[in-house]
Amino acid sequence: MADTVTPRKHERSFVRTFLTSPTAVKGEEDSAKMLRGAIGLRGMQAPDVWTPDNEDATAPTMRDEGAENVAEVVAEEGADFPGEIHPRIVWRRDDAGTRYQGLQHMLRIADPKKEAIEHIDGFVFPEVGDIDDWKKADEAVTMVENEYGLEEGSLKMSVIVECAQAELALEDLRDEMGKPTNNLERLFMLVDGEVDYTKDMRAITPTGGLPPWVELRHNTSRGASAAGLIAVDGPYDDIRDIEGYRNRTIENSAMGMNGIWSLTPDQVVTANKSPLPPVEGYWLLEAGDRKIELDDEGDAWTYAGDRVTLEETGDRYRLTVGDDRKELDEDELHQELVDMLEYVPNMDDMVDSMEEFEEARDSGIGAIAMTRDATVRIDGVEMEIEDDRMWDEATYEAAMTPVKLFQDVYENRPDQHEELEEMYGANVVDRATEIGS
């Protein structure tokens, strides 16, 4: 069965990381210092998309100089940068002067005489409004392409979704992108900007922290999916809290948003690795509202916490989860544990399951059960349990997503091959790059 996912419009199907850097810093002898630092990043520290930020990250008075810096630094080192380069310029749905300034900055950066343009993949527009405002931004890029004899549509365009108007525009993309009087097919990333969105929605929280904005993220992911684009979440302020950042990426991936803004190389490393299949598989025990990872002690997967307790009472068992206590016989306990346990497959497991299903399918079988066994130990009590799941074509295709992401990374980021082989081993990497093709 052919894959019905809407095909992406550009070479890259996935963007894990979106790193922004100030284009001109006041008071440094080299105001382009931050740009030179970022463009030198390689491997897991280098983002899939690097965005020299000539908007909020750069003081208004420094932005003309910033545009020159972008051109200069990208001309010098852009050829060797492993990710895509998408500078962010200034734009405002409600201010023609700012829009004109954004056009001027693009013209400076893209000027062929500066020899940066061949390394620049597109531009990022903040503060866009409804769909007609997106068309103005598209037209500005078309003017740049025309001025410098570039093919129309050759420069990609990405937007920051940071107001309600733009959230609503996400529903129009599929209809508008085909129209003859625009080049909106150049659209590439839809990036949420939760701080400005919070302002635009006039939301108030007691601590001043950001609301979760689950609906915005869903709608952005949906808009990207319907139009063949890529959804990216906004910045995560607390740069010390790497664990919280990683959890945000996991939450996002469950919504189909596999990319996130990065403010530091540490965040880049975390977000580059997060959507990749894990190196080691493991079992989760669902204890009330939380899922706890079991420890692999070789002979058994062991639960160490206090939340769940299990006690043998003659030929029966007493299982407590938080405040709930159950008296169970062996079969009931087994069933209970099967329901409480889930396996998190590593990439090796995924490839195995894929291959197993492909074989079955080739021999005309539409659905098979994937079974996984384990010995689980809780408070010294051991039990054999198994987790089995029916796989059909749809399950197979849904399960392919993380593998496709891996394949996309492998194809587009040779600078990460070494780290990927260290992580997974060459054999797993080989099989993962072959599968499904």
Place this chain on the structure above:
Amino acid sequence: MADTVTPRKHERSFVRTFLTSPTAVKGEEDSAKMLRGAIGLRGMQAPDVWTPDNEDATAPTMRDEGAENVAEVVAEEGADFPGEIHPRIVWRRDDAGTRYQGLQHMLRIADPKKEAIEHIDGFVFPEVGDIDDWKKADEAVTMVENEYGLEEGSLKMSVIVECAQAELALEDLRDEMGKPTNNLERLFMLVDGEVDYTKDMRAITPTGGLPPWVELRHNTSRGASAAGLIAVDGPYDDIRDIEGYRNRTIENSAMGMNGIWSLTPDQVVTANKSPLPPVEGYWLLEAGDRKIELDDEGDAWTYAGDRVTLEETGDRYRLTVGDDRKELDEDELHQELVDMLEYVPNMDDMVDSMEEFEEARDSGIGAIAMTRDATVRIDGVEMEIEDDRMWDEATYEAAMTPVKLFQDVYENRPDQHEELEEMYGANVVDRATEIGS
């Protein structure tokens, strides 16, 4: 005040259950075996809508034979089947060949010479895209109707919403259904397909389990409500986990999605009963994040768990909920318990309340308080509490929904009358079928 709910387009206002069966199984001497099994179902085991599945549940190589099987089995036994019959045929928004094949399969199944069509209520289309793709599906059905001299629009059409494009199309239905160049008024069910949707959204979860997709379910329910259609949730994979399945139906009903896909007769029984008002009313005690059902011990409703404790200390009380401890006097305790307790009415209670309100309304009173008393016992401490709620016209109409669902079931499913009377008693059934009419 007349009811302003958008009137449904077809006889049935509610569909609780949507059971799919493979149309042709390889290697069986009778490849139609599964169809013959399903079409024989009656009573609570029989679904409101039965869908011979000539798509994913049937191997591609078996689908031509599958179409013949559907025609044959429905011709033989369709007259006696108590639910509606809506075969699913193949369709793909991105593959004209598959769409043409779907048309051919419909032509085979609907061919009057095969004498199945008089028992077939409509067809189900998977993998639809945006609204213009839905119109292609509608046109395919129109061709079938025209070819066989059936009235245009007489065959219903249902779709599986399993991609972002289709989710967006849900917003267009109300505007598009009236247009002169389509017969989209034939639309009947909007069925979510979360597995393919997860693939299309490129969502990733650590275990490979499905994300909750709350927004998709809300948008499907909203689209159904705005266009007078019926919302149905997708398959629930873990067929052993009947409790989880039942909880899913309760969660769905709170979103206005009163129907769900069923993979087995056990699931059908559960989903047929779940949205019906309960036989026995009971009290819930809200303990932190969970609601615990109290035990009816005749003289008092008793709480048995460990999460909430209550202790009499002289003329005061110590109430603990989880980690929270409160010292209260009698009035404060009473107020606290009133806030913590909620009553779940059974059908008898509902009919009582309806009748009470109708009387009040007829005597010119716009709003009345519905009060319910109970004796509650926690750790041996007893207290009289009451739960009262203001009812006005809007409350009355909102409360009518489960009763209307019951009435719709009673009218359309005579084969369930016996079981319903066993459950509720003939007297309650009589009053429930009369009320509100």
Place this chain on the structure above:
Amino acid sequence: MADTVTPRKHERSFVRTFLTSPTAVKGEEDSAKMLRGAIGLRGMQAPDVWTPDNEDATAPTMRDEGAENVAEVVAEEGADFPGEIHPRIVWRRDDAGTRYQGLQHMLRIADPKKEAIEHIDGFVFPEVGDIDDWKKADEAVTMVENEYGLEEGSLKMSVIVECAQAELALEDLRDEMGKPTNNLERLFMLVDGEVDYTKDMRAITPTGGLPPWVELRHNTSRGASAAGLIAVDGPYDDIRDIEGYRNRTIENSAMGMNGIWSLTPDQVVTANKSPLPPVEGYWLLEAGDRKIELDDEGDAWTYAGDRVTLEETGDRYRLTVGDDRKELDEDELHQELVDMLEYVPNMDDMVDSMEEFEEARDSGIGAIAMTRDATVRIDGVEMEIEDDRMWDEATYEAAMTPVKLFQDVYENRPDQHEELEEMYGANVVDRATEIGS
């Protein structure tokens, strides 16, 4: 950087409270008694918007008299009422007779001879359907304006969003409001009506309680933001449960919905105060799924609960949160507590931060860290911790929302000046009204 929030269409930018009163009560010697009571409210007990309710709150047989009462009472006392006055009249998307009746009631209320119209700001329409139905309502108001020689568009129009059709219409407002053949720029408030919405969505809950309808509230807030309108939540039935009501307003504000329906003067007081910055700042300790307010004991912020425990073990510490126990050294504990603690700033703190940022910005600095120190005591163990957050232009503007709300209140509600000065002190009020201008 100019503020890009979509400018509101009317003088008021915020509505905290929307109080409804029956227009004519049967059996009272003065059927307008409730109106006279409400129009006499002042200060925190008076709502930002008062709605004499000639629909659901008034018996159908009393509504003609109700319209006369509204005109009479508003003519007599409307000049002195501190909030806006927006009567609700009858309307039904599916009943032309009701719509005509609504028009007649508006004509009675607005008749210049009755001298009420100069104190009436607009009308509220219930039961509206899709956008074309909103246009009918707009046209009815235009007829009233035309009949009495009022300027077209001078009367505001607000709607109750209580069906799926209206929820979908929220997405059309921005495009439709500019069109030459309507006066939809008169739109003012978008008010959710969850009881009727629950009926229209055919949602069922076991207890008959209302579903949370998070998506509806988000979509209403988004629609208001995109079109420059004001979002208001629906009625909160349990009028005794003031704490639950307050929590609802906090949840709403985090969605950008800063107003809520009030059924009683007590609810008005709560909802008028809730979105205002707190008088005293305080620290929150995140313990698992809950956030607990610490007690200010002068020398330290102290945690009193049982959920979190902290113990010194020689040169190390044992921290338990619910079931999780951690052994930490001093630095690890410090980091852990910093992650668990959040500060809720009072208005004084907010103004300080604003001023600090404005200074930095004027001196050309784009981003600064706002730091806050505290001594925290848990189980007798004390520790110095600090909470710091990066502020840039966007953070500053997002943080302005509660201050702008305060300024809007201060400008539009002179009758609350005294209470506000009692709450905050004259000095804080002065600084808060100056900042950002």
